[in-house]
Amino acid sequence: xxxxxxxxxxxxxxxxxxxxxxxxxxxxxxxxxxxxxxxxxxxxxxxxxxxxxxxxxxxxxxxxxxxxxxxxxxxxxxxxxxxxxxxxxxxxxxxxxxxxxxxxxxxxxxxxxxxxxxxxxxxxxxxxxxxxxxxxxxxxxxxxxxxxxxxxxxxxxxxxxxxxxxxxxxxxxxxxxxxxxxxxxxxxxxxxxxxxxxxxxxxxxxxxxxxxxxxxxxxxxxxxxxxxxxxxxxxxxxxxxxxxxxxxxxxxxxxxxxxxxxxxxxxxxxxxxxxxxxxxxxxxxxxxxxxxxxxxxxxxxxxxxxxxxxxxxxxxxxxxxxxxxxxxxxxxxxxxxxxxxxxxxxxxxxxxxxxxxxxxxxxxxxxxxxxxxxxxxxxxxxxxxxxxxxxxxxxxxxxxxxxxxxxxxxxxxxxxxxxxxxxxxxxxxxxxxxxxxxxxxxxxxxxxxxxxxxxxxxxxxxxxxxxxxxxxxxxxxxxxxxxxxxxxxxxxxxxxxxxxxxxxxxxxxxxxxxxxxxxxxxxxxxxxxxxxxxxxxxxxxxxxxxxxxxxxxxxxxxxxx
Amino acid sequence: xxxxxxxxxxxxxxxxxxxxxxxxxxxxxxxxxxxxxxxxxxxxxxxxxxxxxxxxxxxxxxxxxxxxxxxxxxxxxxxxxxxxxxxxxxxxxxxxxxxxxxxxxxxxxxxxxxxxxxxxxxxxxxxxxxxxxxxxxxxxxxxxxxxxxxxxxxxxxxxxxxxxxxxxxxxxxxxxxxxxxxxxxxxxxxxxxxxxxxxxxxxxxxxxxxxxxxxxxxxxxxxxxxxxxxxxxxxxxxxxxxxxxxxxxxxxxxxxxxxxxxxxxxxxxxxxxxxxxxxxxxxxxxxxxxxxxxxxxxxxxxxxxxxxxxxxxxxxxxxxxxxxxxxxxxxxxxxxxxxxxxxxxxxxxxxxxxxxxxxxxxxxxxxxx
Numbered sequence: 001x002x003x004x005x006x007x008x009x010x011x012x013x014x015x016x017x018x019x020x021x022x023x024x025x026x027x028x029x030x031x032x033x034x035x036x037x038x039x040x041x042x043x044x045x046x047x048x049x050x051x052x053x054x055x056x057x058x059x060x061x062x063x064x065x066x067x068x069x070x071x072x073x074x075x076x077x078x079x080x081x082x083x084x085x086x087x088x089x090x091x092x093x094x095x096x097x098x099x100x101x102x103x104x105x106x107x108x109x110x111x112x113x114x115x116x117x118x119x120x121x122x123x124x125x126x127x128x129x130x131x132x133x134x135x136x137x138x139x140x141x142x143x144x145x146x147x148x149x150x151x152x153x154x155x156x157x158x159x160x161x162x163x164x165x166x167x168x169x170x171x172x173x174x175x176x177x178x179x180x181x182x183x184x185x186x187x188x189x190x191x192x193x194x195x196x197x198x199x200x201x202x203x204x205x206x207x208x209x210x211x212x213x214x215x216x217x218x219x220x221x222x223x224x225x226x227x228x229x230x231x232x233x234x235x236x237x238x239x240x241x242x243x244x245x246x247x248x249x250x251x252x253x254x255x256x257x258x259x260x261x262x263x264x265x266x267x268x269x270x271x272x273x274x275x276x277x278x279x280x281x282x283x284x285x286x287x288x289x290x291x292x293x294x295x296x297x298x299x300x301x302x303x304x305x306x307x308x309x310x311x312x313x314x315x316x317x318x319x320x321x322x323x324x325x326x327x328x329x330x331x332x333x334x335x336x337x338x339x340x341x342x343x344x345x346x347x348x349x350x351x352x353x354x355x356x357x358x359x360x361x362x363x364x365x366x367x368x369x370x371x372x373x374x375x376x377x378x379x380x381x382x383x384x385x386x387x388x389x390x391x392x393x394x395x396x397x398x399x400x401x402x403x404x405x406x407x408x409x410x411x412x413x414x415x416x417x418x419x420x421x422x423x424x425x426x427x428x429x430x431x432x433x434x435x436x437x438x439x440x441x442x443x444x445x446x447x448x449x450x451x452x453x454x455x456x457x458x459x460x461x462x463x464x465x466x467x468x469x470x471x472x473x474x475x476x477x478x479x480x481x482x483x484x485x486x487x488x489x490x491x492x493x494x495x496x497x498x499x500x501x502x503x504x505x506x507x508x509x510x511x512x513x514x515x516x517x518x519x520x521x522x523x524x525x526x527x528x529x530x531x532x533x534x535x536x537x538x539x540x541x542x543x544x545x546x547x548x549x550x551x552x553x554x555x556x557x558x559x560x561x
Numbered sequence: 562x563x564x565x566x567x568x569x570x571x572x573x574x575x576x577x578x579x580x581x582x583x584x585x586x587x588x589x590x591x592x593x594x595x596x597x598x599x600x601x602x603x604x605x606x607x608x609x610x611x612x613x614x615x616x617x618x619x620x621x622x623x624x625x626x627x628x629x630x631x632x633x634x635x636x637x638x639x640x641x642x643x644x645x646x647x648x649x650x651x652x653x654x655x656x657x658x659x660x661x662x663x664x665x666x667x668x669x670x671x672x673x674x675x676x677x678x679x680x681x682x683x684x685x686x687x688x689x690x691x692x693x694x695x696x697x698x699x700x701x702x703x704x705x706x707x708x709x710x711x712x713x714x715x716x717x718x719x720x721x722x723x724x725x726x727x728x729x730x731x732x733x734x735x736x737x738x739x740x741x742x743x744x745x746x747x748x749x750x751x752x753x754x755x756x757x758x759x760x761x762x763x764x765x766x767x768x769x770x771x772x773x774x775x776x777x778x779x780x781x782x783x784x785x786x787x788x789x790x791x792x793x794x795x796x797x798x799x800x801x802x803x804x805x806x807x808x809x810x811x812x813x814x815x816x817x818x819x820x821x822x823x824x825x826x827x828x829x830x831x832x833x834x835x836x837x838x839x840x841x842x843x844x845x846x847x848x849x850x851x852x853x854x855x856x857x858x859x860x861x862x863x864x865x866x867x868x869x870x871x872x873x874x875x876x877x878x879x880x881x882x883x884x885x886x887x888x889x890x891x892x893x894x895x896x897x898x899x900x901x902x903x904x905x906x907x908x909x910x911x912x913x914x915x916x917x918x919x920x921x922x923x924x925x926x927x928x929x930x
Binding site for chain 2: 383384386387495496497498500501502505506508509510512513520522525526527528
């Protein structure tokens, strides 16, 4: 939660009328209470700073803040402040109001100290010394009204994130974001202390994209962790994170990430305008953003790439693409995306080029099978037997003997069963999921054939189709192909091979029309630039891939000398 | 949302060459061996085709020069400047109507071939309407998607033809194409009119030229496109005559299909190569059809000022009406022949006239020509 954060969010997200804080502490507290209500998790702690002889109030939301920061680094130094030290910190202008701190307050502070952690006196002095240095740095910037009080207080707070705001709404937003707000008597600004800290999942291996070779860490739900994971991979000061707050009510933290001097600024600008256009009350997951910024809603193909892998995002950024990080989800969006990216895995670049290239070719074959196999079966069985080799045709015919359905019904039964099994296996708790697999194996395999509902060759077709559609490194691309497979099957059932080719042409025509952020979905295959084909069906040796992909129009095209 | 970043409406020289070639290889290749053999009567048909290719190159060169003279502007836009608005409008109408008929003819041939080799019981109307709808989807996408798809499909189409040519070499007998020039050059020249007809289509460069990023590459592009077509045509005619003999080629309706029919892969793996060839040939017909439809829409849009997308929907029923007009296959081929003659007249003569008038009136980019 940096200062920049709120300035960016100010663009259209905040309400246009901004209420200011008053000079009276009591009024401010009442205002807070009227807005935040009496929720039990909103903590409002009134106390007195003995050194300044002023009342103050601390507001935060329980559970969102790191209590140690709030108590130890904010509350404690203020309550322990002695008048002499306050004067030493350079608040001579306010010394007239000085009086002896009441005994009661001091003893209360002592009690709080021992109750909390029980730090020794030595530690206390060291930390005060530190904050004094910090105050000299920050004090020059804070010249607005009321900052005199805060000079004292900010000098005492041993926290790195600290800012001042005169706006009530601003403060409320910060409190809701997990920060602590410090109000002071006679000050019309509040001090906002960065104290976010809530329990989050630790970094784990990404579930949806596994690799044999490559880093095993994946993004988590915590926004800061995710940005840190990116920073750790690209230690370039030009890595820019543009913060946004999306969602009128959810106020979700979102960051647009790119590399200054590398990424095409027109692309960045395009994403900015599309993000700015989002006006929705909640952004629960990056999928919301994806659906609100994509080019073509009617397309079955994903127009933004989603990934859980920091290495993948880093690689994409270095290719001149942009990423969008969203708080509360491990899935990061990358744009633009093309069809060939859907069939590449980050591991392709970690392995040596020969296995990578072969595996990539294998994926293209798998994509072909996943899309065409059942429909080719239907077309060949129902319309164009002539294309099947005679011996095979005879064995297929023998297998289909006794099957009462036309091939399309047969295929639909099996494909739908398979999809249901897959969905069931996905939703069930893991231990039961295996049971689904066993049932599915029995149903799909032996029983259906013995009951003469489907032919054995159909089982082979379905099995091969299913295995092939698992070979997609991108889950969304796999779904697109799965959907289109059913359309293809219907086309094959109605028009045979002619239907298959027509549907194929339709898909290709759609892909030719489709764009993702101004980049053709069929790039880099067409428009043909053979120099760009080093990372297509084959992954050329790294020594030969000296350019970044030009389709992203990077400002800096060379990645290797 | 749908607010996409409009990419510049430009095509590369590579794409232009492929589109020129694609507009030519539509239906011609399916019937060319027969029509040429009928006219030549000797096995020298392939020589006629080769020679006609050079004539087409000449015509293409002139079209290329015209494009280079008016960089960044389509034919429809500058024809009025050269010969005056009223006359220019007439030419635009003529060209658009020609494209309508070309599209209708191609649609009908596609339907006939599909009925013959793929779906003998499905009504031809059904296949035609579905084909048209799928084509319309690409046409309304504009020049960039069309160019991209053709660039993607062109290598596939060339591969299919090469597979056909290579596999039919099993049946190829050198005696069938001998004697070369057994009756002198006269039969070769007799075959040229009918073979020149199959080269119609390169004129799409007239409106493609306006989209080309570098118009100075218009001439190389059109020459490359026609050159590729010439090579493929010559090889196909040679292989057809070589494997079927001239006498047989003259009697069959779809000689290229007959060649495909004769192909047998080892162990009877594909017994009906012609079905597979037809299926894949739909790709070729589709890409050619889209170009014709787009050409017609663009002309209409130029005249009436509306978006060409609107016209794409308007011309669909017209094209369909033209496609179902002929009663039988002979009438279809007659339509195709008239069409080709019209093309020959328009695009053989018109570019020369336009270029001459433009040179005399000093219109356009003088240095380019």
